[in-house]
Structures are given as C-alpha cells and as structure tokens.
Amino acid sequence: EAQVTQNPRYLITVTGKKLTVTCSQNMNHEYMSWYRQDPGLGLRQIYYSMNVEVTDKGDVPEGYKVSRKEKRNFPLILESPSPNQTSLYFCASASGGSYEQYFGPGTRLTVT
C-alpha cells in the first residue's frame, strides 16, 4: 500500500530535550516536506527536499533541522524544543512531476 508513515504519532516532551520525528514513504517520491499546523494559521511549510541531499527552508524553519540521506526518509529534528513548537506536524511526499502531495497521519507534539 502506498503510504507516508510518521513516528511517533503522539509525543509529550520537555523543553530542551532533543527529539526526532521520522517520516518514510514507499512511493519513490523525489519531493518530501514537513509542515506544522496550528489553529488559525493553517499549515506552514518548515522544510522541503527535492531529492537526496537537497533540502530547502520553508516559511518557518527556525528551531528545526532536517536531513535527506535516503530517498525514502526525511526526519525532522528538534535540537532544543520549546513550548512554541507544540503543534501538529505533517510529513508529505510527492513525485517531482505532479506535486500532488500525499500526507502522513500527523504527529501531535507537546513541549512543556
């Protein structure tokens, strides 16, 4: 089944404790992206990647890191999480031709 998976689905952590949210897709898509969704603000793009070893900043990259060492994986790293990073995070992937994005199920992160 074609899908985008994210782990964990729910995470409660404390300020400053490094964490990684994994994202994996099995559709051989070139394009992958991370978004956060906050009430009243909609989805905002954090980082995106056109292909392996190619990453670019989206609208709200501060406080986040990403890497794209393999085509199928695109982890999101929060080196020192803060409460303002409490949000619902979505990973998405798309083929380079269509840009029809497939979204993962979301990760709800709470930073206390």
Next chain:
Amino acid sequence: EDKVVQSPLSLVVHEGDTVTLNCSYEVTNFRSLLWYKQEKKAPTFLFMLTSSGIEKKSGRLSSILDKKELFSILNITATQTGDSAIYLCVSLDNFNKFYFGSGTKLNVKP
C-alpha cells in the same frame, strides 16, 4: 510577502445546497494552485490547477483558476454530510514551495 487567503473561514449549509469556496493568492513566482480536503486527519488531494479558465471536475466538485485576477473557486453541488471538512487552498511556486491558506471549514447539516 507571499500569501493565500481563503473565504469564508467557515460555512454552514444544509444537505443539497451548493457552495462556493473562494481562494485568492499573492505568490511572486506562482506555478500552480491546489485544493485539499482535510477531515479529521491528514489532507487529501482534490485538484491541481495550472492553466487559467479550464475547469477541473470530479463528481460533485469542480474548480477553476483565474490567473489574471489571482483567484480560484471550489464548487460543491448537492452537498452531503460527508462533505463536511476543512478545504485547503494551496499555492505552489516555481521554487517548489507550498503556501497554504488557513482553510474554509464547511459544515453540512442533514
């Protein structure tokens, strides 16, 4: 600043009604406009529009793009309760960045 603005923010209709959702955009290097439906979980793709004036249709849903006036509309005819969702308008630019509107929350009552 590049942005996408949707209206109305929320809408309540009854089954069988026709609704029109609006999306205007200001994106410097505009490439395409996409519509997504978000129910309780992740957004799902509806349409991608690149050319002006060409209507895309899928069942009771249709959408059109006006690149001169910088807007798009999403029409839903004969609405059903299953159409209740947040509808997201998204702009893709030539640098492969996506800009999401804040969404229109549609509630279809029986």
